[in-house]
Each structure stands twice: as structure tokens, then as C-alpha cells.
Amino acid sequence: MGRAKLPRKSTNIDMTAMCDVAFLLLSFFILAAKFKPPEALKVTTPNSVYTKMVPEHNVLMITIDKAGKVYLSVSDNNSAEKQEIINTINSQKNLGLTDQEKGFFSRLPTSYIGVPFSQLKPFLDKMGVPDGLKDVVVGGIPVKDTLNNELIEWVRAAMTAFANSGTPMKVVIRGDNEAKYPSFQGVISAFKKNDLLKFQLVTSPVSIPTGTELWKANQNGTAKGVS
Amino acid sequence: MAEMDTSSGGGHKKGPGVKKGKKLSTRVDLTPMVDLGFLLITFFIFTTTMSQPTAMPLNLPKDVDKPDEQNKVKESAVLTIMLGKNNQIYYYEGMDPTKLQSTSFKGVRDIVLDKKRRTDPADFVVILKPDQDATYGDVVNIVDEMKIDDVKRFAQVDISPMEYSLVQRTEQANGIH
Numbered sequence: 001m002g003r004a005k006l007p008r009k010s011t012n013i014d015m016t017a018m019c020d021v022a023f024l025l026l027s028f029f030i031l032a033a034k035f036k037p038p039e040a041l042k043v044t045t046p047n048s049v050y051t052k053m054v055p056e057h058n059v060l061m062i063t064i065d066k067a068g069k070v071y072l073s074v075s076d077n078n079s080a081e082k083q084e085i086i087n088t089i090n091s092q093k094n095l096g097l098t099d100q101e102k103g104f105f106s107r108l109p110t111s112y113i114g115v116p117f118s119q120l121k122p123f124l125d126k127m128g129v130p131d132g133l134k135d136v137v138v139g140g141i142p143v144k145d146t147l148n149n150e151l152i153e154w155v156r157a158a159m160t161a162f163a164n165s166g167t168p169m170k171v172v173i174r175g176d177n178e179a180k181y182p183s184f185q186g187v188i189s190a191f192k193k194n195d196l197l198k199f200q201l202v203t204s205p206v207s208i209p210t211g212t213e214l215w216k217a218n219q220n221g222t223a224k225g226v227s
Numbered sequence: 228m229a230e231m232d233t234s235s236g237g238g239h240k241k242g243p244g245v246k247k248g249k250k251l252s253t254r255v256d257l258t259p260m261v262d263l264g265f266l267l268i269t270f271f272i273f274t275t276t277m278s279q280p281t282a283m284p285l286n287l288p289k290d291v292d293k294p295d296e297q298n299k300v301k302e303s304a305v306l307t308i309m310l311g312k313n314n315q316i317y318y319y320e321g322m323d324p325t326k327l328q329s330t331s332f333k334g335v336r337d338i339v340l341d342k343k344r345r346t347d348p349a350d351f352v353v354i355l356k357p358d359q360d361a362t363y364g365d366v367v368n369i370v371d372e373m374k375i376d377d378v379k380r381f382a383q384v385d386i387s388p389m390e391y392s393l394v395q396r397t398e399q400a401n402g403i404h
Contacts, residue, residue, distance in 0.1 A: 022268065
């Protein structure tokens, strides 16, 4: 008696505003996300604690796949350099490539070289057709034989092309975890022959194990090189 | 907000004989939609930031033919690590490869740190020698290990035939094929 009754309040909350926010954020992230370019060569990269990002432009990329085959590619926005590389190789080796075949390498965004010089012409013809290389087994650029390391000439052509256009070339190796060491050795010996001594290896980031030297150094804020 | 005005005529009184339509609530429970929205956001955040590859810089020394121009290292300060089949690691201290011992990637950190503690930091050098059966992943992992263990000086050198045969013999003795 005489007790004041508390009015019952509904516990329903209007979710509309929250829903709006959620979808606004969602659309922002979808639009801001950069989609992975379709990769012609599937490679599982090893892990490392390094946090520096892989450069995207002016890149000469050497890919080593699971079987140890070596491929060469140049980043998309450097079609002038690509054109010069293929011209140089064509005239040095007398391959007799047509302008159209050269264009397949220099203009296609995902183009790569994965055959010895002798098979380059049919390889480029297949690359010009959509999905033309899908079921073709290519042998990779020969590197393991020290007397016949064709990558030396490719790297030299690339260095000349980039030097002529005045853009600094960044060299990146994207190797597969399972690739055997001799392929990697062949690639770095091709670099050494061209006096190319600085390059980067593509890795997937992992966190630094706690309690290690580097971890302690990071805690003290004295680490160099990483980040 | 999530409801619509279903009452016709805005409170206008209807004449007699006009049947009133039943008012149906158009309120929709938006909670599952919010859940879905945030789930998708989380998914997109994870897939975008996690897949960015990183770069490990590697600088090679220039090949020098003349022996007197080559870098000299103190015998007592050297740890040689060789990489073999099946992610196995073989190591020895100093210049005598016959003192070879084997370990794995789990044990190599203690060995490097132990050696590091016992030697003068100015002289301490790790020599990495991957053999023909090692994988590219092993090489990257061991270079990464050098970074983790804060080893300032390490060099990658080709394995000598003698060391390779020693590694092979150890592999055979340990039953690694």
C-alpha cells in the first residue's frame, strides 16, 4: 500500500543505428581492401619476424616454386623496362621474336618467363592466349648448372633496362618453403655475377617469440632493422 | 526507425461502416543483422592485414679471389651451422668439422646463444652452410633465427665437399634419408 510503482520500461533497443554503423564500416573495409592480384605461380613463402613491406613498384621478382623451378617477372607498371629486357634478350640470342610475342611479355600484367631461351618463342605464344599456360608444364629458367646459368643474362638485361630508364630496381626473391637450396644458390650466384648484392626475400610475417634476444631488445626499444 | 506508419489517414476518423484494418507491427528485430555485419567486418579486417607479405633484406659479400683480401675470423669465435635433409641442423665450433653435432630448429637457439655468451661480441661470427638437400625455407628460417638471436655477423658460405660428406655420413648414421 502506498508503494510507488515503477513504470515498466521496455528492454527493446532500437538496433537500427547499430546496424547502420556495422554496415557502414563493412562497406568501408570492403572498398578500402586491396584485392590480391591473381597469381600465376603458387608459392608458400617461409615465415620471418621482419615487418618491412614488400615493395610493389620497380621490382624484378625471381620466383622459385616448390619444385625448384625459377621464374622471372617484372612489376606491372614497368612495361617500358619489360619491353627493353625482352628486346635485349631477343637480339642477344637471335630468337626471332615478333613484336606481338614481345608484347605478350611487356604488356600482360601477370606475364613471367619460365623457360630456357630455346623455348621462349612457343612459350610467349601460349602466354598470349588466355589460360594458355594453364596446363602447360614449364621447366623454369636454367640456373643450377654454373656453366649455363641463363638467369645471369636475364638479370643483366633487367639491370641495363632499369639503369637506362633511371629508376632504381628492387630485387625480390619469392621462394617456396619446399624449394631445394641449389635453385636458390643458382639465383644468388646469378646476382653475384652481376654485382647485385642487395636483395629482399618475401616472407610471411610472424610475431617475435617472447623471451628471445630480439624480443628483449624490442622491449627496451633498442632494436634496429626490424620494423 | 525500423517501423513504418501503417495507420491510414493519420488519425482521421473513418465514417461508420468502414472496417478498421488490423494494425500489424512492422518492427523487425535487427540484432542478427548487426551480428552478421560485425562478423563480416572482422573477417575483412583479418584477411586484409594478415596477408601482407613482408620482406627480409639480405646483403651478400662480394666474392674475393685473393686470400689476403678475404675477411679473417678468429677460430675460437666461429660457430658453423650446416643445414641438411629433413630440417636437420649440424653444427661445430671452431675450424674442425669432425666435431660435428646434430640438432634441430628447436635446439639451435640455445646453441647459438650459448656460444654467443662465451665469446667476445666483437669477434663472434656464425657461418651458415646449407647443403644440397636443404630447402629454401630452412635457409630463410636460419637467417631469421640470427635476427631473433640478435647475431650481428653471419655469413652464408657454400659447403665444402668434406663437410658435405661428413653431414651425409651423420645422416646415414641417424637414419635420415
